[in-house]
Amino acid sequence: MIPYGKQKITEEDIDAVIRVLRSSFLTQGPAVSKFEQSLRSYTDAKHAVAVNSCTSALHLSCLALGLGPGDILWTSPISFVASANCALYCGASVDFVDIEPDTALMSVEKLEEKLQQAEKEGKLPKIVVPVHFAGQPCDMQQVHELGKKYGFSIIEDAAHAIGARYQGEPVGNCRYSDITVFSFHPVKIITTGEGGAALTNDLHLAERIALLRSHGVTRDPEKMSKEPDGPWYYEQIELGFNYRMTDIQAALGYTQMESLDHFVSRRNEIASWYDEKFNVLSVEPLRLKSERDSAYHLYVTRIEGGEKKRDYMHNQLREAGVGVNLHFIPVYQQPYYRTVEQTEDMQKECVSTDNLKWLNNAEHYYARAISLPIYPALQLEEMHHVVQVISQVTRDFEQ
Numbered sequence: 001m002i003p004y005g006k007q008k009i010t011e012e013d014i015d016a017v018i019r020v021l022r023s024s025f026l027t028q029g030p031a032v033s034k035f036e037q038s039l040r041s042y043t044d045a046k047h048a049v050a051v052n053s054c055t056s057a058l059h060l061s062c063l064a065l066g067l068g069p070g071d072i073l074w075t076s077p078i079s080f081v082a083s084a085n086c087a088l089y090c091g092a093s094v095d096f097v098d099i100e101p102d103t104a105l106m107s108v109e110k111l112e113e114k115l116q117q118a119e120k121e122g123k124l125p126k127i128v129v130p131v132h133f134a135g136q137p138c139d140m141q142q143v144h145e146l147g148k149k150y151g152f153s154i155i156e157d158a159a160h161a162i163g164a165r166y167q168g169e170p171v172g173n174c175r176y177s178d179i180t181v182f183s184f185h186p187v188k189i190i191t192t193g194e195g196g197a198a199l200t201n202d203l204h205l206a207e208r209i210a211l212l213r214s215h216g217v218t219r220d221p222e223k224m225s226k227e228p229d230g231p232w233y234y235e236q237i238e239l240g241f242n243y244r245m246t247d248i249q250a251a252l253g254y255t256q257m258e259s260l261d262h263f264v265s266r267r268n269e270i271a272s273w274y275d276e277k278f279n280v281l282s283v284e285p286l287r288l289k290s291e292r293d294s295a296y297h298l299y300v301t302r303i304e305g306g307e308k309k310r311d312y313m314h315n316q317l318r319e320a321g322v323g324v325n326l327h328f329i330p331v332y333q334q335p336y337y338r339t340v341e342q343t344e345d346m347q348k349e350c351v352s353t354d355n356l357k358w359l360n361n362a363e364h365y366y367a368r369a370i371s372l373p374i375y376p377a378l379q380l381e382e383m384h385h386v387v388q389v390i391s392q393v394t395r396d397f398e399q
């Protein structure tokens with residue numbers, strides 16, 4: 001089976017991990033800050049905090065921005081569940097902003113409409129989480145302007161988008177957001193096995209995220225309630241977690257960073273190759289907007305004709321050994337989200353069919369989407385095979 005995504009591990013990666021295994025520190029050693037330094041210098045963000053997953057990075061980012069019970073977070077429905085779950089971890093509610101049809105990114109127009117409505121009802125969000133879906137950055141400048149107008153904070157979910165650029169600048173520099181989070185799960189652009197990071201230009205946010213990553217425990221005398229009793233002394237000053245990244249993971253992350261540009265350019269080559277082939281077939285790849293370079297975590301195309309044709313295409317490809325996938329089932333359709341105890345209003349709003357008119361584009365997208373294989377080691381003959389199956393199936397449709 002050709003998978004839809006796969007990590008690429010070099011000999012340098014393997015050597016780096018082995019060096020850590022032979023060293024004194026498997027965790028809480030020097031590798032994490034070295035990896036964080038490489039994330040900072042790649043993105044130009046002032047601060048980077050590495051954690052054990054992007055989900056943890058989202059959770060801690062929400063906490064650092066003060067999200068709690070009674071608050072509302074908005075995100076895109078076409079994302080992995082983690083983009084929404086982070087709100088529920090904090091006891092807040094979540095609601096969804098519809099996507100643009102051609103990019104599957106959160107629609108700025110729909111966002112503005114929904115903000116106007118929410119302002120009237122006194123239900124403005126505290127945090128908005130735009131998702132750089134498939135590796136393409138959202139309209140961050142516009143989202144940022146709306147953030148200033150309506151007073152919400154912004155977390156960029158860049159789980160798909162390390163190595164992407166917006167207006168010529170690296171995603172992660174937080175020019176238009178408070179925090180940006182990355183994922184280093186093996187299907188993403190670079191990997192640490194499991195892992196994530198939060199980037200920010202705000203020292204206070206970075207310190208809070210770092211504190212909460214490790215139990216809320218500090219050894220910094222300036223943050224303590226009294227003079228330290230001795231060199232062994234530490235204080236827990238908040239309720240934190242163990243969300244630490246190990247040195248084994250961080251060493252892998254550091255050497256993976258050296259391959260990042262190569263991985264992203266290889267993904268872009270594959271995407272252009274597919275784009276060209278699909279020009280003459282009746283399938284419709286997602287579009288790239290101006291002023292951005294995608295990291296192409298996913299290559300998504302759409303099969304016109306609705307669910308039956310989508311399912312037929314998925315099945316034919318799988319039968320032919322192509323491990324296609326669907327990113328994503330709209331989050332509000334998940335059984336948990338249909339029953340979750342959000343505030344009653346919010347609950348009604350999220351899942352009522354009445355509200356689905358607000359989420360038309362997400363519904364339409366889900367009935368058509370298909371993610372094709374894209375990863376650095378994908379072979380040309382495998383790409384030919386994918387296109388050949390798709391062209392056969394589209395011929396079947398025409399008959």
Ligand SMILES: *Cc1c(COP(=O)(O)O)cnc(C)c1O
Nearest residue numbers: 053054055080082159183184185
């Ligand atoms: C993968 C993913 C996450 C979660 O990343 P983990 O590192 O697996 O926790 C969050 N958001 C999006 C959009 C993702 O695709």
